[in-house]
Structures are given as C-alpha cells and as structure tokens.
Amino acid sequence: xxxxxxxxxxxxxxxxxxxxxxxxxxxxxxxxxxxxxxxxxxxxxxxxxxxxxxxxxxxxxxxxxxxxxxxxxxxxxxxx
Amino acid sequence: xxxxxxxxxxxxxxxxxxxxxxxxxxxxxxxxxxxxxxxxxxxxxxxxxxxxxxxxxxxxxxxxxxxxxxxxxxxxxxxx
Numbered sequence: 001x002x003x004x005x006x007x008x009x010x011x012x013x014x015x016x017x018x019x020x021x022x023x024x025x026x027x028x029x030x031x032x033x034x035x036x037x038x039x040x041x042x043x044x045x046x047x048x049x050x051x052x053x054x055x056x057x058x059x060x061x062x063x064x065x066x067x068x069x070x071x072x073x074x075x076x077x078x079x080x
Numbered sequence: 081x082x083x084x085x086x087x088x089x090x091x092x093x094x095x096x097x098x099x100x101x102x103x104x105x106x107x108x109x110x111x112x113x114x115x116x117x118x119x120x121x122x123x124x125x126x127x128x129x130x131x132x133x134x135x136x137x138x139x140x141x142x143x144x145x146x147x148x149x150x151x152x153x154x155x156x157x158x159x160x
Contacts, residue, residue, distance in 0.1 A: 002130065004129060004130055004133060005130075008129060046128045046129060046130050047128065047129055048126045048127065048128050048129075049084060049088060049126060049127055049128075049129065049132060049147065049150075050082065050084055050085075050126050052129060053084060062148075062151055063147050063151065064144045064145070064147040064148035064150075064151055065144070067129065067143050067144040067147060068142075068144035070129075070144075071142055071143065071144055
C-alpha cells in the first residue's frame with residue numbers, strides 16, 4: 001500500500017462520513033463503482049485526477065482542497 | 081482528449097517552461113518516462129495523483145497547488 005494512496009483513502013473516508021453518505025451513495029453521485037470507493041478508502045488504489053475530481057464534486061468540494069488535506073495529513077505524520 | 085487532461089497538460093507545460101526545464105530533465109527529476117511527460121502535456125494521458133505529486137515535487141510545488149491552477153484554468157474557460 002503506497003503511503004499517498006493510504007492518506008488519500010483516509011481523507012476520502014473522513015469527508016464521506018462528514019457528508020453523511022454511504023459508500024454506495026457517494027459512488028453513485030461520483031459515477032464510480034461502489035467497490036472502487038471501498039478500495040480507495042482502504043488505500044488499495046491510486047486514483048487518477050479524473051476520479052478525484054468526480055469524488056470532490058460529489059462531496060461539494062474541489063480536488064485541490066481534498067489533496068491539500070492529503071498533503072497536510074502527510075506533513076502531520078512526518079512531524080510525529 | 082478529456083478536458084481535464086488537456087487543462088492539466090497545459091498547466092504542466094507552462095510550469096515546466098517557467099522552471100526552465102526540458103521534458104527530459106523534468107522526467108528525470110520526477111522519475112517518470114520522458115515520453116510520458118510529452119503525452120501528459122498534450123493532454124493524452126490522465127495522470128494518477130502519484131504522478132502529479134512526483135511532478136509537483138520536481139517543480140518545487142505541491143500537487144494541490146498544481147491542481148488549483150488546473151481548476152482555475154477550467155473556471156476561466158467556462159466564463160468565456
């Protein structure tokens with residue numbers, strides 16, 4: 001599991017839960033397969049920017065904002 | 081050619097030229113194949129976030145910043 005995929009997955013899961021969406025509903029809104037959302041959240045897939053932009057749009061945010069959170073998470077981890 | 085790939089390609093080319101790097105040098109710094117940089121710049125490939133983070137690092141910036149420029153380019157285009 002690549003650390004970047006793992007960080008992306010945990011940000012995605014956190015944002016999805018904040019939005020009160022199930023994996024299935026988020027997948028439907030973003031136009032991706034439900035299983036794929038699960039794989040992403042577990043850090044088992046490295047998404048393309050197209051997938052990130054679709055997920056961001058479904059979560060009413062922007063891909064740059066999602067990825068800034070991913071970077072922040074990386075920076076926080078490297079401090080500890 | 082997907083509009084997102086096309087916008088990413090033009091931001092990448094612009095940033096690479098600002099940095100005064102050839103495609104070959106950027107590819108070497110980012111650890112990707114030189115031909116792949118050319119394909120990305122022409123909007124013919126949709127990069128993963130791993131590739132974007134490697135390119136951003138080689139360009140001494142962050143992926144969220146590169147992608148914010150891509151989003152800005154999309155917003156500017158949709159206004160015209």
